[in-house]
Amino acid sequence: MPTPTDDDALFAGTRAMFALPDGVIYLDGNSLGPLPSNVAARVARTVQAEWGAMLIRAWNDAGWMDLSGKVGDRIGRLIGAAAGTVMVADTTSINLFKVLDAAIHLNSERSVVLSDTGNFPTDLYIAQGLTARLPGRRMLRTVAPEDVMAAIDDTVAVVMLTEVDYRTGRRHDMRAITGAAHDAGALVIWDLAHSAGALEVDLAGTGVDFAVGCGYKYLNGGPGAPAFVYVAPRHQDGIAPLLSGWIGHAAPFAFDPDYRPAPGIDRMRVGTPPVLSLEALDAALDVWDGIDLARVRARSILLTELFIAEVEAACPALTLASPRDAQARGSQVSFRHEEGFAIMQALVARGVIGxxxxxxxxxxxxxxxxVRPEDVKSAAAILAEVMDGRLWDRSEYRLRGRVT
Structure with a gap:
């Protein structure tokens, strides 16, 4: 029997901080993280002791107005960003809209936003909509993920990429691409939706210009948790937000008739902060206190390598869609099969949720x-049963809801 390691003890401790349902192996935290045990009490306290007892005074007395920056700084530690460079607000799509517009205007003599064909559709939709409405011949250009580096030229204003591909887990080389973009005179925006809380990110060290990401995947902030936005210090006071809302004003409660952007990262705010969601996300981040992302990444590689080995040995009908090189993928593994939807529904019915x-x-x-190594082995064994017995081949497993 393997000897327990320090990492086993560390991750047993963090696992105990989640309210995980009995009989479930949860392998979908890259879509929605599970509930941390302390979140419900925090939200209840906010509702009862703050909103209920303090009423509107809670904006000052309970520090509600400062939550966006406070939680932003906590996320900043997980993505290699200095204090005062990350703000929590709005959604990933809205934050991308803000920084893409800002980047285009900082590099206004160029016309191309460069992305890849594997990018998450909402990122591409935002770029399509924004470039179509800006003056001049702005355009979104997409290339295959492996062709991004070669496509960076002197027409590119902004390189806009998601570090980890949402379908396959393929990982871009952030340092190399950021360097190549800067050498060509382009700015870079990284979407960290599948990176933050999953692997080591060093925004400051790699010189990234802008980044966005969500709070409900590996950060476990709950469904619809607010997103985060990063702006490098060198750009903060030089951008004029297109979404110039009152909370991003230099003096919101002066109620000036004309907009003046707040200094620094505060200008990336737009409307009234979603306090209950911010409190939930803040509480969820407690699990990260004192956690070394390098240990998380090493454990992630161990888990994903184990899953690939177990599934490929037992399920020859499935084709690996993720990179085989662990360094070239994020913290997920994807397989392809023409009956993939039904297979997944059969797995969910048996307590394995992907x-x-x-x-x-x-x-x-x-x-x-x-997620533990024993969960990985059990999930692979259940998947093998589903495949060997064609247990997915039932009409109820082909019924699709609005969310897949």
């Missing part, structure tokens, strides 16, 4: 804070 991405991808996320 998800499906069209057209044929079974997607499994591995969050070391609560």
């Amino acid at each position: 998800d499906f991405r069209a057209p044929d991808v079974l997607r499994f996320g591995f969050a070391p804070l609560y």
Whole structure:
């Protein structure tokens, strides 16, 4: 029997901080993180002792107005960003809209936003919509993920990429691409939706210009948790937000008729902060206190390598869609099968929760804070049973809801 390690003890401790349902192996934290045990009490306290007892005074007395920056700084530690460079507000899509517009105007003599064909659709939609409405011949250009470096030229104003591909887990080389973009005179925006809390990120060290990401995946902030936005210090006071809302004003409660952007990262705020969601996310981040991301990443690699080995040995009909090189993928593993949707529904019915991405991808996320090696082996064994017995071949497993 293997000897327990220090990492086993560390991650047993973090697992105990989640309210995980009995009989479930949860491999979908790359879509929605599970509930940390302390969140419900925090939200209840905010509702009862702050909103209920303090009423509107809580904006000052309970520090509600400072939550966006406070939580931003906590996330900043997980993504290699200095204090005062990350703000929590709005959604990933809205934050991307803000920074993409800012970057285009900082590099206004160029016309191209460069992305890749594997990028998450909402990122591409935001870029399509924004470039179509800006003056001049702005355009979104997409290339295959492996062709990004070669496509960076002197027409590119902004390189806009998601570090970890949402379907396959393929990981871009942030340092190399950021360096190449800067050498060519372009700015860079990174979407960290599948990176923050899953692997080591060093925004300051790699010289990234802008970044965005969500709070509800590996950060476990709950469904619809607010997103975060990063702006490098060198850009903060030189950008004029297109979404110039009152909370991003230099003096919101002066109620000036004209907009003046707040100094620094505060200008990336728009409207009234979602206090209950911010409190939930803040509480969820407690699990990260004192956690070394290098240990999380090492454990992630152990889990994903184990899953690939177990599944490939037992399920020859499934084709690996993720990079085989652990350093070239994030904290997820994807397999392809033409009946992928039905297979996933059969797994969910047996207590193994992953998800499906069209057209044929079974997607499994591995969050070391609560996923154990024994969970990986059990999930692979159940998957083998489903495949060997064609247990997926039932009409109810082909019924699709609005969310897959």
